[in-house]
Amino acid sequence: MSDMSALERWLVTSPFRAWLQRxxxxxxxxxxxxxxxxxxxxxxxxxxxxxxxxxxxxRPRCLSAFDIDPSMVELARRRLARLGLDDGVDLRVADATKMPYEDGLFDAVFESGVVHHVPDWRAALREVGRVLKPGGRFCFAEPSRGRLRGLFRILPHSVESMFDADEWRAALADAGLQAEETPRRLPLWDICGVATKTHEA
Ligand SMILES: C[S@@+](CC[C@H](N)C(=O)[O-])C[C@H]1O[C@@H](n2cnc3c(N)ncnc32)[C@H](O)[C@@H]1O
Known part of the structure; x- marks a missing residue:
């Protein structure tokens, strides 16, 4: 189960978060x-x-999505159905450290604000490397340890799941993912960008 507090859950399901996600x-x-x-x-x-x-x-050929929290997956299922966008979308309850997909299945993995919730976050990055095709793209947006202790301090997080930009980049490389040099910016997140799968970890 996710470690999110009631406040974070409220923020994640708010119209403000939906607006930022666009x-x-x-x-x-x-x-x-x-x-x-x-x-x-x-x-x-x-x-x-x-x-x-x-x-x-x-309009991808295939789209899969998962979350460890069944109530979030249920909200996602209802949203997709309400918008008429559920056709062919594979939605599952699953853990980022044990993804239920075969090796090399995806052209891209997208994530915002998930990995810093995973105590064994390096294992989650290894799973991203495993499920991506060679040349596949990993687009990520995360808060650094500094941001979790500063701007995000009202939202409690476990110390094990915190990282800084250098630790993140090193863990990407260990997972067979080469981070691009181009600096990328997004509101909220101070670790964001794209990495390409270059080799098997
Ligand atoms: C801050 S929310 C972000 C949700 C959404 N990606 C967004 O950008 O608004 C973190 C999400 O990660 C999920 N999560 C936490 N640990 C997870 C894990 N080990 N595997 C899969 N999902 C996890 C939580 O249930 C929650 O939905």
């Missing part, structure tokens, strides 16, 4: 520059705002 998903789609026939994974999809946006804006 910009994030658009940025991910620009950064990843995927063809419309791509297969995409939305990791830690929360209430499914990002899943619906990926489906609407990219």
């Amino acid at each position: 910009g994030e998903v658009r940025a991910f789609l620009r950064w990843a520059s995927l063809p419309s026939g791509a297969c995409v994974l939305d990791m830690g999809c929360g209430p499914g705002v990002s899943t619906a946006l990926i489906r609407e804006l990219l």
Whole structure:
């Protein structure tokens, strides 16, 4: 189960978060520059705002999404159905450290604000590397340890799941993911960008 507090859960399911996510998903789609026939994974999809946006804006050949919290997956399921975007979307309850997908399945994995909730966050990054095709793109947005102790301090997080930009980049490399040098910016997150799968971890 997720370690999110009631306050964070309220924020994650708020219209403000949905509004911010529109910009994030658009940025991910620009950064990843995927063809419309791509297969995409939305990791830690929360209430499914990002899943619906990926489906609407990219129209991928296949779209999978998962979250460890069954109530979030249920919200995502209802959102997609309400918007008529549920056709062919594979939604599951699953743990980022044990993804229920075969190796090399996806052209892209997108995630916002998920990995810093996972105590064994390096294992989650290894799973991203495993499920991506060679050359596949990982688009991420995370708060650094500094941000979790500063701007985000009202939202409690476990110390094990905190990292800084250098630790993040090193863990990406260990997972077979090469981070791009191009600096990327998003509101809220101070570790964001794209990494490409270069080799098996
Ligand atoms: C801060 S919310 C972000 C949700 C959504 N991605 C967004 O951008 O609004 C973190 C999400 O990660 C999920 N999560 C936490 N640990 C997870 C894990 N080990 N595996 C999968 N999802 C996890 C939580 O249930 C929650 O929905």
